[in-house]
Amino acid sequence: MIATSPTDFEIHLFHEGSLYKSYELFGAHVIEENGVTGTRFCVWAPHAREVRLVGSFNDWNGVNFDLIKVSEQGVWTIFIPENLEGHLYKYEIITRHGDVFLKADPYAFYSELRPNTASIVYNLRGYKWNDQAWQRKKRRKRIYDQPLFIYEIHLGSWKKKEDGRFYTYQELADELIPYVLEQGFTHIELLPLVEHPFDRSWGYQGTGYYSATSRYGTPHDLMMFIDRCHQQGIGVILDWVPGHFCKDAHGLYMFDGEPTYEYANMQDRENSVWGTANFDLGKPEVRSFLISNALFWMEYFHVDGFRVDAVANMLYWPNSDALHKNPYAVEFLQKLNETVFAYDPAILMIAEDSTDWPRVTAPTYEGGLGFNYKWNMGWMNDMLTYMETAPEHRQHVHHKVTFSLLYTYSENFILPFSHDEVVHGKRSLLNKMPGTYEEKFAQLRLLYGYLLTHPGKKLLFMGGEFGQFDEWKDLEQLDWMLFDFDMHRKMNAYVKELLKFYKRHKPLYELDHSPKGFEWIDVHNAEQSIFSFIRKGAQADDILIVVCNFTNKVYHDYKVGVPLLATYKEAINSDAELFGGTGCINKKPMMAIEEPFHGKPYHVRMTIPPFGISILRPMRKRGERNSDGKEKVRRYAVGRRAR
Known part of the structure; x- marks a missing residue:
């Protein structure tokens, strides 16, 4: 009232x-x-x-x-x-x-x-929500030990009409939701939906923080879209920008002729990188405005989380050669997170932070910022640098792959391949890969497989799921005509299979944030650029063996150490012809040999595909899946286990 x-x-x-x-x-x-x-x-x-x-x-x-x-x-x-x-x-x-x-x-x-x-003047009340089952499920499950694979979307360029007009929220609900379901993503992340004057700011330079952009319909239309996502089991994360705002004359900038929402000091106020103004995070009224805004989107639009943009830009004072910490930003972010988690303990608060600021995802009562997730920008940059290196030279940058495991449990991480990596001349993920046409696809499949099996939750920008060749063209729709081409259809079939496999296998998500969930088998093979490791579930014998080959060489009868005396089956091989590969797969089950190797008590002999990832799992007897398709405790084909 x-x-x-x-x-x-x-x-x-x-x-x-x-x-x-x-x-x-x-x-x-x-x-x-x-x-x-x-x-x-x-x-x-x-x-x-x-x-x-x-x-x-x-x-x-x-x-x-x-x-x-x-x-x-x-x-x-x-x-x-x-x-x-x-x-x-x-x-x-x-x-x-x-x-x-x-x-x-x-x-x-x-x-x-x-x-x-x-x-x-608009009355937000009156929409009848039908997402009660989703809300109950969200409260019941801890996201930390659940699968989380986010599809990042810019609604204005996912699809467009022939005359160039945007799809409405209603039309997006009819087309986008079934597509996301078919692909297998668990959540969508929408680039900012606050009202903004310039299309090409993608919503990152807002004027109306409480006003859902009218480009796609009314606020009630957006509620309907999110409601329908929830009814289909899809979470909705909103990209949110509490750090800075655009300087258009009708907006927040110099609202009453003097600095109001922004810092009074010009050096602190002006954001020279984006041509915007920085919010004065030390001003109490601005804190009321911004923290209320987060609760507003949660209360009226039922959003499941926020990806908080440009956290580094808040934590450190701008326009300075040195990194001077901004205490107002720290206090604001801590109060923000305390407030939203008090309102909804299941909310996702995701920091897009490119710095090494400590304890971003630690609780505020332990001195942390209070987020529950942080984008792992270091992993993303290292992996893309590694993949863009010519395969014959990757042995010299071997550490780019291994370094992340030295800090991956210091925060709760999300591994992002976002819009920022495929725009402004950076090329698409597919076109970053060196080599021939076929080798580009092979290496992208390998990269996606490594993304899937590395500890941490996942994010992929739209178009990556079918290997868009051009970088993101924000004024046009995605290159949907690529589905007419065999390699792109097969790439998409691979991504869908990966997502299905991910959600069915607990070792890939259950211990994402615990060192108990990962163990290297062979981390030192720089010469061949082959990495092997184990992903583990909460149950001791719930494991997957992962082998990655970052060169175009094929190896037959290759020995890989394993921890269990069992018969192993290849569950995923990115080089399968079904996915556009050359067909170097392991068709037959592999019985572990009682001979130590790679520091493990047993080993298997297998074919290592070129530019490929192979995932092995111990075989189990029939009937050992739960009704949701997830694996139960395994019984091994070979009787003894490692002690």
């Missing part, structure tokens, strides 16, 4: 930085006051001399529509005795120097389609 006017307590909490549902106070709300239905507007403009309301209901003339200042720190409000739902509006700000600006409402729930910039 929206109160008829701001209370002293609400105003106190807002100026204290702890009004975490400030969207119930600020913005435009249709309410009843003294028996009269009307619309209340409330805005924060601490430096303004006057504030007036203009809109389609008063011919954009603010005379006699003056807001009343109800706090010395600049909270202004007005009640119009009329239901103004659907009307356009802005605030006419008169600065202390007499200048006049027209500003969109920072707390608007809906906005005009660009290039128009007015806010729209």
